[in-house]
Amino acid sequence: MDVTLRQLSVFVAVVDHEGFGTAATALNMSQSSVSHTLATLERSLSGEVVRRTTPARPTALGEVLLPHARATLAAARAFDAAATTHHDNDNTEPISLSVPPTAARGLLPSLLRQWNTHLPLLEVTPFEAVDDEIEQWLENGTVDAAILIDPQPAPPGGLHVATDRYEAVVRTDHPLAGEQTIDLADLLEDPLLVTTSGFEAPLRRLHSMAGIPFRPTRRIRELSTLLAMLEAGLGVGVLPSLAASMLPNTLTLVPLRPLLERRLVLTGPATRPWHPSVTALIAASAHRPGQGRPEA
Template identity: 70%
Template sequence: MDVTLRQLAVFVAIADHEGFGAAAAALGMSQSSVSHSLAALERTVAGELVRRAAPVRPTPLGDVLLPHARATLSAARGFTAAASAHAGATAAGSIGLAVPPTAAHGLLPGLLRLWHEQLPDVEIALFEGFDEEIEEWLESGTVDAAVLVDPHPPPHGALLLATDAYEAVVRSDHPLAGEQFIELADLLEDPLLATTSGCEAQVRHLHARTGLPYRPSRRIREFTTLLCMVEAGLGVGIVPSLAASMLSDTLTLVPLRPRLERRLVLTGPAGRPWHPNVTAVRDLAGKHVSTQA
């Protein structure tokens, strides 16, 4: 089967940008060239890969083949980077890094500054997402590296970036805001606002450990929306302590008892070789973490 990397890149770009024109702009190609490349790929696989209606979306066949296209392109980028490294070239090129929202706010600014200073020719594209989709992006080749929460077991070569704990987020004028800590049972007097963006499994576990019912009054997808609702006096939440950098002056975090921690791990994919630049940013991050310890 005669499939080219350019054809796969066109297919992925159309799927990601949901259109031929946007894909052409992203790839620096003409829209006509993008259309011809995709048509050639569709002839090779004997089926349509996308529906020609706005927004452009993959067909069932496209959904099946898209992860393989991503993985192939990721492997090709890694191949080129590894060959360059063997020839003695300095680290260069781009990699995709997926992170959960609290890590993006609490950990990434310092690391991005470090990587920019020490690896100026490596471009890091950030993808912010929820825990489950981040793992899928990493293994499918959508991204080359990710910050995972509590992976079991940690992938070989992974770096423990940080450990933080789940805390109560309340308004600064809440009766419990000034306490040294809050017992989880005391939090039941307020409506519990839960986020589905990745913390819910741990919050469920925290309730199960103490034998308390887990009955959120609202389940909210976006983490920032949850914080806005707490700020509006609609309830309280349980969030990682790294969320402190996302709080307004009207919100505060209070440690919870019992204490529940999570581990944030920087890693490449488990199912294929790492892009050399992922190893480079991992090593630099490791030195940074050891100096902060």
């Protein structure tokens, strides 16, 4: 089998841009060249990888091969960047970074300021991702770096960039809104609304620590929808303290007992060599006052 990087780039672009014309524009190719290149790949694979629909979607074979194509292209980008950096120590190739929504609002702005100071030529493109998707995106090559939450085991070379804690989210007119701290059991009188986007597992652990059954009234996938429902007075919630910047004026955070914290770690992938700019990014992040602890 003779598969080229160009074929893989076309395959990924058609899937990501959901069509041949939009992929051609992104790749600066003609649409006929995109179609021909993908057809050549499919002949080599003895099977179609993309459904010719609107929008274009991967076939079953395409779904299997897509993460490998992304990882191969990411490794190739890192290879090129490492070769260039070897000859030019000031070279900084652009990289992509996946972050959870709460970190995108509550942590990323300060990190970007730090990176702009120490690496003014480095272009970092952030992608907000559901917590459960972040590690998958990192390992399949969708992004070059990520901020992971409580990674186990700790990624070698990663950097601990922040710690926050889980707190109650209530309306500002709620009886508990003015308390300095409350017990998790104090929330039992209200419906508990939970987002399934990465927070259900830690909330189960928090309830276990408090000796309270975990019985959410309603599960909501999107964090923005959860906040809207809390704002409407439909219940109470529990979110990390970094979510404070996302809250409307009608909602507030109240510290909880027992204390449950989460660690946020900036890292590259565990299954392939890092892009050189990721290494530079982590080195620059270590300059943040009070932050920056290398992982073992």
